[in-house]
Amino acid sequence: MRNRTSTLLIVFAIFFNANAFSQEDDSTSKINLQTYTPSKLLNKGQWDIKWFNNLYTEMSYANSKGKSLSKLRENYFTSSIEAFTGISDNNRINVGAILEIRSNTNGGRQALSVFSLDDNPNSERKGITSFAPAIKFQPFENIGNFSIQTALHIPLVKNETENGVYLDQTAWTIQNRFFYDYSFENKDWQLFAELNTEYNFGDENSFANNTFVFAPGVFLSYLPTSKFTVLGLAQHSQRFGDFTQDYTALGFGAKYQISSILNLETIYTNFVRGTDNGLGQTFNIGLRALF
Numbered sequence: 001m002r003n004r005t006s007t008l009l010i011v012f013a014i015f016f017n018a019n020a021f022s023q024e025d026d027s028t029s030k031i032n033l034q035t036y037t038p039s040k041l042l043n044k045g046q047w048d049i050k051w052f053n054n055l056y057t058e059m060s061y062a063n064s065k066g067k068s069l070s071k072l073r074e075n076y077f078t079s080s081i082e083a084f085t086g087i088s089d090n091n092r093i094n095v096g097a098i099l100e101i102r103s104n105t106n107g108g109r110q111a112l113s114v115f116s117l118d119d120n121p122n123s124e125r126k127g128i129t130s131f132a133p134a135i136k137f138q139p140f141e142n143i144g145n146f147s148i149q150t151a152l153h154i155p156l157v158k159n160e161t162e163n164g165v166y167l168d169q170t171a172w173t174i175q176n177r178f179f180y181d182y183s184f185e186n187k188d189w190q191l192f193a194e195l196n197t198e199y200n201f202g203d204e205n206s207f208a209n210n211t212f213v214f215a216p217g218v219f220l221s222y223l224p225t226s227k228f229t230v231l232g233l234a235q236h237s238q239r240f241g242d243f244t245q246d247y248t249a250l251g252f253g254a255k256y257q258i259s260s261i262l263n264l265e266t267i268y269t270n271f272v273r274g275t276d277n278g279l280g281q282t283f284n285i286g287l288r289a290l291f
Contacts, residue, residue, distance in 0.1 A: 033257045034223060036290055037192055039145045039179040041138050042086035042094050050082045050288045057111040058271075058280025062247070066275050074106040074278070077114035084136060092138040098151060100130045102168055122163050129157050129168035132175075149177040160206060171206035174199045190229075192219040196237075211241035227257040233269070247274035253284070263288040 042048055056076045060068050084096030103114040107123040118124070134151035138144065153173035160170050178195040198213035200206070217235035224230070231253050238246045251269030258264055267284040271277070 033227060033229065033255065033263060034183070034187070034190070037145075037179075037181045037190070038194070039147050039181040039192070041091055041136060041144075041147055042084060043091045044086045044089055046086045046291070048082075048084045048094075048096075048288070048290050050080075050286060052080050052082070052265075052286035053284065054078045054080075055111065055114065055283045056278075056280055057283075058278035060279045062274035062277055062279050064276050066273065068279055072106065072108035073111070074280075075104065075109065075111050075114050077103045082134075084134070090141075092141070094136040096134050096136070098130075098132040098134055098153070099128065100168070102127065102129045104165060104167055106165055121165070123165060125162060125165045125167040127157065127167060130155050132173075145182065146178075146180045149175075149179070151175045151177075155203075169200065169206050169208045170203045171200040171208045172202040173208075174201075188223050190221040190223065192221065193217070194219075200241075207243055208239075209242065211239050211243050214238045214240075221255075229255040231255070231267075233267070235269070245274070245276040247271050247277040247279075249282075251282075261289055261291050263290070 036048070054077070056078075057073060059071060059073045061071050062068055079101045081099045081101075082096060084094045086094050103124070103126040105113040105116070105124040109123055113124065116124070130153050132151040132153040134149060136147055136149040138147050140146060151174075153175060155168065155170045155172060157168045157170055160166055160168065176197045178197075179192075180194075181190060181192040183190050194217045196213065196215040196217070198215075200208040200211050200213070203209050215235065215237040217233060219231050219233045221229045221231040233251045233253070235249045235251075236246070249269045249271045251267055253265065253267030255263060255265045265284075265286040265288065267282070269282045269284075271279045271281070273279070
């Protein structure tokens with residue numbers, strides 16, 4: 001299943017890349033990379049498809065007092081596919097869906113073991129773990145750089161942990177993400193802010209059941225050219241309710257416009273502190289097709 005999915009996504013990327021080069025021009029590239037931030041909604045009939053991959057690996061853990069403790073390495077890989085399209089004449093409503101595929105390993109295995117084809121139920125689990133219908137809208141007509149995305153994440157996993165290996169939560173999630181961006185006068189700098197809120201419910205056996213998540217993030221981008229962006233970021237996540245934990249992460253990344261349709265994004269983050277949470281690193285890469 002994972003090999004077939006990866007092959008289809010690679011073909012998808014090649015297809016759009018080949019078509020895009022035939023119609024690329026610098027003005028279109030500038031519009032896509034600089035204008036279509038997560039805050040921007042799509043025009044009616046326009047499509048935004050994103051394939052994003054996150055590898056999180058940790059060898060230490062912050063206990064309830066925030067003290068860092070060593071542990072055997074654990075690795076968590078998430079591949080998400082998001083597809084949205086504009087449906088309203090006033091370009092203020094988008095609808096879409098999100099699909100997540102995960103591969104996790106533990107027991108001290110190396111970070112890239114999440115891509116292994118081995119079948120070891122005592123140290124790894126893989127599968128399609130959740131599906132989410134979503135809607136994105138612009139609540140204020142005169143504030144085009146502010147939008148809200150609401151999604152209902154439906155778990156497709158029966159057991160969070162099997163043979164000591166965690167895959168994904170079995171609680172349902174109502175997620176609201178608030179997006180805002182600001183471009184400075186010279187257009188070389190952009191500030192993007194996101195507030196992610198979640199309510200998890202529906203399964204008493206889930207660690208996340210009856211918990212709320214409040215997670216703000218700030219991204220500062222510099223655009224030396226219309227096709228290339230470098231950025232720095234700071235994120236914090238606070239979970240409260242029946243189970244509490246928190247972490248703070250810092251990172252940096254870059255975006256490159258391969259063509260008028262296809263963008264490439266890569267980000268690195270480091271969890272610098274936390275409470276009842278892993279202190280690891282993430283390595284991220286994504287492709288975005290906008291047409």
